Amino acid sequence: MNFNLTEEQQMLQDSAARFVGQDYSFERRQRDVQNDVGFDPELWRQFADLGWLSVPFAEENGGFGGDATDLFVLMEQLGKGLVATPYLPSILLFGRCLEAGANPALKAELLERLIAGELQGALAYMERQSRHELFDVQTNAHRDGDEFVISGEKALVMNAQAANMFVVSVRTSGSATDKNGVSLLLVDAKAPGIELNSIQLMDGQKVANVTFRDVRVSTDRLIGLENQGAVVLEEVVNQAIPAICAEALGLMTHLTNTTIEYSKTRKQFGVAIGSFQVLQHRMVDMFTACEETRSLLYRVLCSAGEDDLLEHKKNLHALKVITGLRGKRVGNESIQLHGGMGITDELDVGHYVKRLMVLHSVFGDADYHQQQLARLSLPQ
Amino acid sequence: MDASLSSDDLKFREEVRAFFHNAEPEKAQQLINNPRTYKQGAVQWQKKLHEKGWVAPFWPTQYGGAGWTVTQSYIYETERVKANAPDVVPFGLKMVGPVIYTYGNDDQKARFLPGILNSDDWWCQGYSEPGAGSDLASLTTRAVSEGDDYIVNGSKIWTTYAQYADWIFCLVRTDASGKPQQGISFLLIDMNTPGITVSPIQSINGVHSLNEVHFENVHVPKANRIGEEGQGWTYAKSLLAHERTVIARVADSKKRLNTLRQIASRELQGGQPIIEDASFRHRFTNIEVELMALEYMELRVLAAMARNESPGAESSLLKIKGTEIQQALHELTIELAGIYGGVVLDVGEPGSSVGHDFGDSARKDFMYGRASTIFGGSNEIQKNIIAKRVLGL
Numbered sequence: 001m002n003f004n005l006t007e008e009q010q011m012l013q014d015s016a017a018r019f020v021g022q023d024y025s026f027e028r029r030q031r032d033v034q035n036d037v038g039f040d041p042e043l044w045r046q047f048a049d050l051g052w053l054s055v056p057f058a059e060e061n062g063g064f065g066g067d068a069t070d071l072f073v074l075m076e077q078l079g080k081g082l083v084a085t086p087y088l089p090s091i092l093l094f095g096r097c098l099e100a101g102a103n104p105a106l107k108a109e110l111l112e113r114l115i116a117g118e119l120q121g122a123l124a125y126m127e128r129q130s131r132h133e134l135f136d137v138q139t140n141a142h143r144d145g146d147e148f149v150i151s152g153e154k155a156l157v158m159n160a161q162a163a164n165m166f167v168v169s170v171r172t173s174g175s176a177t178d179k180n181g182v183s184l185l186l187v188d189a190k191a192p193g194i195e196l197n198s199i200q201l202m203d204g205q206k207v208a209n210v211t212f213r214d215v216r217v218s219t220d221r222l223i224g225l226e227n228q229g230a231v232v233l234e235e236v237v238n239q240a241i242p243a244i245c246a247e248a249l250g251l252m253t254h255l256t257n258t259t260i261e262y263s264k265t266r267k268q269f270g271v272a273i274g275s276f277q278v279l280q281h282r283m284v285d286m287f288t289a290c291e292e293t294r295s296l297l298y299r300v301l302c303s304a305g306e307d308d309l310l311e312h313k314k315n316l317h318a319l320k321v322i323t324g325l326r327g328k329r330v331g332n333e334s335i336q337l338h339g340g341m342g343i344t345d346e347l348d349v350g351h352y353v354k355r356l357m358v359l360h361s362v363f364g365d366a367d368y369h370q371q372q373l374a375r376l377s378l379p380q
Numbered sequence: 381m382d383a384s385l386s387s388d389d390l391k392f393r394e395e396v397r398a399f400f401h402n403a404e405p406e407k408a409q410q411l412i413n414n415p416r417t418y419k420q421g422a423v424q425w426q427k428k429l430h431e432k433g434w435v436a437p438f439w440p441t442q443y444g445g446a447g448w449t450v451t452q453s454y455i456y457e458t459e460r461v462k463a464n465a466p467d468v469v470p471f472g473l474k475m476v477g478p479v480i481y482t483y484g485n486d487d488q489k490a491r492f493l494p495g496i497l498n499s500d501d502w503w504c505q506g507y508s509e510p511g512a513g514s515d516l517a518s519l520t521t522r523a524v525s526e527g528d529d530y531i532v533n534g535s536k537i538w539t540t541y542a543q544y545a546d547w548i549f550c551l552v553r554t555d556a557s558g559k560p561q562q563g564i565s566f567l568l569i570d571m572n573t574p575g576i577t578v579s580p581i582q583s584i585n586g587v588h589s590l591n592e593v594h595f596e597n598v599h600v601p602k603a604n605r606i607g608e609e610g611q612g613w614t615y616a617k618s619l620l621a622h623e624r625t626v627i628a629r630v631a632d633s634k635k636r637l638n639t640l641r642q643i644a645s646r647e648l649q650g651g652q653p654i655i656e657d658a659s660f661r662h663r664f665t666n667i668e669v670e671l672m673a674l675e676y677m678e679l680r681v682l683a684a685m686a687r688n689e690s691p692g693a694e695s696s697l698l699k700i701k702g703t704e705i706q707q708a709l710h711e712l713t714i715e716l717a718g719i720y721g722g723v724v725l726d727v728g729e730p731g732s733s734v735g736h737d738f739g740d741s742a743r744k745d746f747m748y749g750r751a752s753t754i755f756g757g758s759n760e761i762q763k764n765i766i767a768k769r770v771l772g773l
């Protein structure tokens with residue numbers, strides 16, 4: 001039993017904490033999200049220089065060879081600093097899809113550019129009707145010689161605005177919600193027939209609805225096997241879930257600490273509001289929420305490398321449930337305990353809460369994962 | 381015990397329905413939803429209500445009220461919400477108006493009540509200060525006597541819609557020597573008086589409704605003081621209890637529950653309507669049960685008020701439960717929208733442009749809804765009041 005970080009992980013954590021503490025600030029973040037693409041391209045280059053873009057990729061693919069714990073360490077710090085970056089869509093989704101399913105030549109070429117910070121990508125997996133179901137895919141692709149022809153619409157694609165390439169989930173066989181029959185295709189963002197409708201989310205990130213009108217792509221651009229894209233998709237999303245929960249934990253920790261600090265300085269009735277026992281208990285609950293989330297994250301990190309897949313799946317569902325529920329509590333309480341200040345756009349609190357809310361809705365919310373867990377725990 | 385409607389009540393209900401049917405409430409609501417036309421929409425709508433004699437039904441008839449029974453108020457509110465009709469802006473009609481007709485002199489009643497009723501005057505509430513929120517009695521905006529005037533200096537904060545206001549009703553300190561609650565006076569101040577500046581505060585839903593109002597050597601005629609000098613706290617307190625019953629918003633929550641029902645039968649998850657989803661059904665009915673209780677809690681308070689018992693600590697209960705239910709509804713709605721609940725549309729942009737019709741409004745409601753447990757005396761403060769006054773702790 002050992003919950004310590006390795007020396008390398010400790011170094012990664014220190015460098016990320018230093019970045020958030022010294023090079024980054026809430027003011028910078030507010031400026032960065034005004035950018036057309038929702039982040040600062042200069043920051044991305046800095047990430048590349050720091051080696052962070054390589055963390056989840058295997059050494060044989062030019063990566064750092066990091067595991068779930070390395071990602072946890074990095075993402076938690078990015079959460080603490082509310083860093084606006086397309087790390088999730090570009091690296092954890094697009095990049096990891098390539099690594100898990102692209103042919104060797106494509107993989108070698110594209111991962112090198114991605115890790116160097118020269119390429120931006122996105123995973124177009126969601127549709128208007130799909131909500132939390134990864135495999136509810138109606139965007140259609142049919143074969144025409146040695147090409148696929150794609151038509152349909154992908155919804156709220158993260159980082160679509162900046163992406164040079166998309167990995168797109170398409171239906172190549174089966175009916176609308178079948179897991180089998182989903183394929184993944186790598187498509188150039190500039191390919192004829194693609195249209196973007198840019199949309200802003202409340203956490204400042206830019207997403208887009210992406211329409212495909214008879215977009216042609218060569219069959220060697222298949223990511224994973226034809227009709228078996230779900231395998232890659234599931235692997236990639238299951239790795240991204242602990243990463244975004246780590247980011248959420250960073251956000252929750254910041255909110256809790258900020259609220260505690262505020263309660264020590266804000267005076268009403270002649271005393272610091274932190275001296276009221278009812279508020280103390282509420283802050284203890286916030287702190288407990290962070291500890292519970294951290295504990296489940298550790299649980300997932302421990303089962304991530306193990307053979308017991310059922311156990312790991314249950315851990316993942318439990319983690320998303322707790323992060324969702326406790327994240328909501330911490331978010332709501334931090335606004336409440338700041339009083340009127342908590343409602344202002346000027347204070348960082350509301351912005352942390354909005355990011356937490358967006359993360360809650362990505363890859364299934366608490367209700368969704370609770371039901372998935374029930375299916376495994378209480379098979380009928 | 382009887383909650384059935386008499387034949388007079390049924391007739392009244394028909395009249396209310398007919399009025400809303402012809403008054404184009406949806407048009408007004410649309411103007412109100414857009415920050416650029418908000419004030420115009422609210423004023424137009426209130427003028428229509430005034431014409432009908434229904435803009436301040438709860439006022440005593442001699443001042444322009446409608447003399448409704450509790451049942452009639454209940455019917456009106458239910459039908460208003462059903463018709464998607466806007467509520468009135470509370471600051472003049474529900475807040476300062478009652479203070480003026482209760483504690484003001486004849487001259488003040490004649491000067492101010494007509495402008496409130498016909499909505500020519502827009503009012504805002506200047507109570508809170510940067511250093512005086514929950515502890516309102518510690519307010520420090522000073523009013524120093526000089527001949528027939530007071531000279532006012534200080535700052536108010538969180539002043540809703542001060543940017544539109546012609547008048548502000550303020551609590552100011554006229555005496556700092558005694559207990560904080562003593563030495564507070566209630567002043568009506570013309571927003572056009574030299575020395576007043578208004579600075580905007582952006583809120584987390586992206587809307588500008590809050591402001592800071594600064595007073596620098598502002599001359600206010602003593603004739604604008606309500607009641608006695610130093611008695612402002614007493615007047616304001618009677619008003620606060622009233623404000624809290626306003627915040628319960630039972631009819632609005634019932635409407636939201638209905639909307640939620642419709643959305644859930646439309647939205648799919650894995651090809652199935654969400655309304656069939658076990659956890660949705662559980663959360664929905666949890667809220668429904670609480671709302672059923674709140675509705676009768678409110679009717680009991682209203683019935684007591686009709687017997688001229690002033691709404692006391694019970695109004696705190698309404699505020700707590702009412703706002704908790706509102707927030708639970710906001711939360712369930714935004715979660716029904718999934719990731720669309722994060723979408724930020726431009727002002728006036730239709731949801732159809734992103735393929736989703738309620739995500740943006742769900743987000744706005746959720747965000748602004750966080751304030752309902754903070755304003756009007758935070759829910760923590762309400763619980764302190766109940767503990768002290770009802771439970772005797």
Ligand SMILES: Cc1cc2nc3c(=O)[nH]c(=O)nc-3n(C[C@H](O)[C@H](O)[C@H](O)COP(=O)(O)OP(=O)(O)OC[C@H]3O[C@@H](n4cnc5c(N)ncnc54)[C@H](O)[C@@H]3O)c2cc1C
Pocket residue numbers: 266268269273276278279336337338339340341343504505506507508510512513514515537538539540541590751754755756757758759760761764
């Ligand atoms: C959207 C909005 C609109 C508003 N509109 C107006 C307006 O038009 N006019 C106006 O005058 N004011 C307005 N207010 C101000 C509102 O009344 C105050 O925000 C409220 O009284 C709380 O004060 P505060 O913000 O200073 O918070 P604080 O008093 O600093 O409270 C911070 C936290 O401490 C808690 N707390 C404080 N004291 C205690 C205690 N004794 N025991 C337990 N917990 C405690 C509070 O509940 C809160 O959670 C508005 C506020 C908001 C958010």
